[in-house]
Amino acid sequence: MAHEYDLSPGEREIANRFHQLYYDKRLGPDNHRIWEQTRWMGFPVLKTPADLWTYQEMLFETKPDLVIETGTYASGTTLFIAQMMDIIGKGTVVSIDLQPLSIRAQHKRITYITGSSADSAIAQTAATHLPQGGSCMVILDSDHTQAHVSEELRLFAPLVSVGHYLIVEDSNINGHPVYPSFGPGPYEAIESFLREHSNFASDRSREKFLVSWNPNGYLRRTR
Numbered sequence: 001m002a003h004e005y006d007l008s009p010g011e012r013e014i015a016n017r018f019h020q021l022y023y024d025k026r027l028g029p030d031n032h033r034i035w036e037q038t039r040w041m042g043f044p045v046l047k048t049p050a051d052l053w054t055y056q057e058m059l060f061e062t063k064p065d066l067v068i069e070t071g072t073y074a075s076g077t078t079l080f081i082a083q084m085m086d087i088i089g090k091g092t093v094v095s096i097d098l099q100p101l102s103i104r105a106q107h108k109r110i111t112y113i114t115g116s117s118a119d120s121a122i123a124q125t126a127a128t129h130l131p132q133g134g135s136c137m138v139i140l141d142s143d144h145t146q147a148h149v150s151e152e153l154r155l156f157a158p159l160v161s162v163g164h165y166l167i168v169e170d171s172n173i174n175g176h177p178v179y180p181s182f183g184p185g186p187y188e189a190i191e192s193f194l195r196e197h198s199n200f201a202s203d204r205s206r207e208k209f210l211v212s213w214n215p216n217g218y219l220r221r222t223r
């Protein structure tokens, strides 16, 4: 069925080819990929500026009390969310990673948790940061294998409030349209999750910048 955010086949081909160029191209003296050289306030962010802008639009519109992020890495995205919350005037961020890196940003709205996002005790600890009656948004951006993302969806999707978002990052890999050799990943986990959870729907309007690292990955809880 045609969708209001669909592109024509020719337009999709152009968008996918730009996406592949952007994802794979190495530039500069260190020959790193563009998304490996992207920073927020000096802290690396493994995302496109367009997806970060989408985050800003979603945070402003939904104003969650808590954002749970899995996969902190160097904390650029975590700090971006905390500083958007400073502007909005409410909210805290809990970010989970296996590795306790010392280079991460320190901010009064951020709590770091060290452990696996597939561990139910870690998910429960993150959930204790949600104030009574508060709203929660979740971002999954850690291990991108289908099995791991499916486990994260099982643990974290129930924490997402109605009208709020569950973002599954890097669904572009395994040929959607980049990194075709990755194997089943976030995209496949999303497909299977949506088949079984009619209370979430992919919000394609969040892909309006034509190239997103998260195709089909902006899931809104509808009930």
Ligand SMILES: C[S@@+](CC[C@H](N)C(=O)[O-])C[C@H]1O[C@@H](n2cnc3c(N)ncnc32)[C@H](O)[C@@H]1O
Pocket: 044, 045, 046, 047, 070, 071, 072, 073, 074, 075, 076, 077, 096, 097, 098, 099, 115, 116, 117, 118, 141, 142, 143
């Ligand atoms: C793609 S990076 C995260 C990028 C970051 N969210 C950003 O926007 O810049 C993935 C991170 O997930 C972490 N990770 C891998 N497996 C994990 C697991 N089972 N539980 C928690 N974190 C994990 C890695 O240590 C790494 O820092």
